[in-house]
Amino acid sequence: MLAETDVVVVGGGLAGLAAARRLHRAGVPWRLLEAGGRLGGRVATDAVDGYLLDRGFQVLNTAYPRLGTLLDTDRLDLGHFTSGVLVRKGDDLIRLVNPLREPTGGPRTALAGIGSLLDRLRFAALATGSATLPTGRLLAAPETTTEEALRSAGLSDAIIEELLRPFLSGVLIDRELETSSHVLAMVLRSFARGRIGLPAEGMAALPRAIADPLPADLIELDTPVAEVLPGRVRTQAGDIRCRAVVVAVDPPAAATLLPALPAVRMHSYTTYYHSSQEAPLDEPILLVDGDRREIVANTVVISRAAPTYAPAGRHLVATSVVGPSAPPEPAVRAELARLYGRSTADWTHLTTVSIPDALPAAPPPQGRLRKPVALGEGLFVAGDHRDSPSIQGALASGWRTAGAVLVELRTG
Ligand SMILES: Cc1cc2nc3c(=O)[nH]c(=O)nc-3n(C[C@H](O)[C@H](O)[C@H](O)COP(=O)(O)OP(=O)(O)OC[C@H]3O[C@@H](n4cnc5c(N)ncnc54)[C@H](O)[C@@H]3O)c2cc1C
Numbered sequence: 001m002l003a004e005t006d007v008v009v010v011g012g013g014l015a016g017l018a019a020a021r022r023l024h025r026a027g028v029p030w031r032l033l034e035a036g037g038r039l040g041g042r043v044a045t046d047a048v049d050g051y052l053l054d055r056g057f058q059v060l061n062t063a064y065p066r067l068g069t070l071l072d073t074d075r076l077d078l079g080h081f082t083s084g085v086l087v088r089k090g091d092d093l094i095r096l097v098n099p100l101r102e103p104t105g106g107p108r109t110a111l112a113g114i115g116s117l118l119d120r121l122r123f124a125a126l127a128t129g130s131a132t133l134p135t136g137r138l139l140a141a142p143e144t145t146t147e148e149a150l151r152s153a154g155l156s157d158a159i160i161e162e163l164l165r166p167f168l169s170g171v172l173i174d175r176e177l178e179t180s181s182h183v184l185a186m187v188l189r190s191f192a193r194g195r196i197g198l199p200a201e202g203m204a205a206l207p208r209a210i211a212d213p214l215p216a217d218l219i220e221l222d223t224p225v226a227e228v229l230p231g232r233v234r235t236q237a238g239d240i241r242c243r244a245v246v247v248a249v250d251p252p253a254a255a256t257l258l259p260a261l262p263a264v265r266m267h268s269y270t271t272y273y274h275s276s277q278e279a280p281l282d283e284p285i286l287l288v289d290g291d292r293r294e295i296v297a298n299t300v301v302i303s304r305a306a307p308t309y310a311p312a313g314r315h316l317v318a319t320s321v322v323g324p325s326a327p328p329e330p331a332v333r334a335e336l337a338r339l340y341g342r343s344t345a346d347w348t349h350l351t352t353v354s355i356p357d358a359l360p361a362a363p364p365p366q367g368r369l370r371k372p373v374a375l376g377e378g379l380f381v382a383g384d385h386r387d388s389p390s391i392q393g394a395l396a397s398g399w400r401t402a403g404a405v406l407v408e409l410r411t412g
Pocket of ligand 1: 393
């Protein structure tokens with residue numbers, strides 16, 4: 001028997017959920033089909049022996065513009081990280097402050113020991129410009145790679161290699177810094193304007209909160225879509241006839257369901273979770289490697305930000321590595337001893353989470369971070385690969401695509 005609805009949303013990650021929320025608000029009949037047994041896609045949390053282990057370390061930035069439309073972030077009970085970043089350089093731990101929060105560099109001589117005074121002023125100018133200029137102006141600027149943008153801002157090799165490459169490679173999941181300068185501008189903007197944090201119940205609380213207002217009977221889990229055709233979606237359980245389809249699957253799956261889309265390369269990411277009795281740092285701040293060893297992208301004592309991530313009396317440390325070849329755990333543990341400046345011999349390795357398809361590569365050109373979403377004949381595409389590779393990009397894309405569907409349903 002042929003089921004019918006107006007819009008089928010394929011995929012229950014953040015983009016699919018944001019699309020469903022907008023369709024639901026508009027009163028349009030819709031259904032969402034998700035291949036897996038849970039919602040959230042790449043945002044997932046496993047509860048193991050009293051620890052909350054996100055499927056790859058990731059954080060929520062409170063400045064993401066689309067968040068406010070979809071949820072009240074207070075409900076997530078966020079545990080916040082300290083603004084800025086620590087850099088291990090030889091025997092020193094050097095602090096990068098957020099230029100908008102401590103415009104003078106703060107009392108701790110921001111970045112002393114990394115780059116020159118001119119570097120510090122130029123980086124502060126870049127971050128401040130990204131935070132304060134209208135988005136339209138940032139996206140109208142000539143688009144280059146992140147590396148070219150940093151170099152043409154006049155930043156020295158020292159500050160790029162000892163601070164910015166280590167820091168940004170973890171954020172963009174891109175060690176080569178080939179990501180579009182427009183993505184970089186949006187990343188700097190949200191870091192400068194917002195705070196980063198983790199929900200008390202793990203990152204999976206984010207998609208749960210977004211899905212919360214949606215009627216459960218319109219969402220079908222364990223329902224992989226095999227084929228998408230104009231006016232029809234094919235599943236093992238049969239076909240659904242519809243007026244529009246929103247394909248909000250991950251980029252590799254999108255390339256299968258919509259072969260006309262250009263293929264998207266994916267960046268890989270691995271997170272090592274360790275538990276320790278003593279926290280190796282007193283504050284919840286990201287620590288990166290300024291010694292150019294390029295083994296670990298970043299490490300952080302998660303339980304300092306969100307104590308619910310570890311059982312009482314223990315701490316949880318998340319350490320992430322960018323790229324397809326993740327080193328064995330003992331090599332990472334040795335790096336951690338160097339980075340934190342203390343023994344890690346009594347730490348417990350909880351697990352290693354490898355995500356081969358973590359984030360779509362986003363080299364220039366990125367179409368002002370708004371690639372076309374209407375493919376014709378009632379087919380639409382959404383996901384982080386259509387806007388920017390981030391939580392904000394996925395949410396914005398789902399919302400924007402649902403808007404395009406609504407226009408077509410009204411006028412078509
Ligand atoms: C390890 C890691 C760290 C990250 N760190 C950050 C961070 O710190 N900050 C940040 O902003 N972003 C971060 N991101 C990026 C962010 O999580 C993603 O950009 C976002 O979650 C993508 O959402 P999406 O809806 O576009 O795709 P997905 O989450 O991939 O959702 C797609 C959904 O489609 C489903 N699907 C696939 N095929 C089918 C099919 N045939 N039929 C039905 N359903 C199907 C999948 O099961 C999945 O649920 C990180 C991502 C990873 C993996």
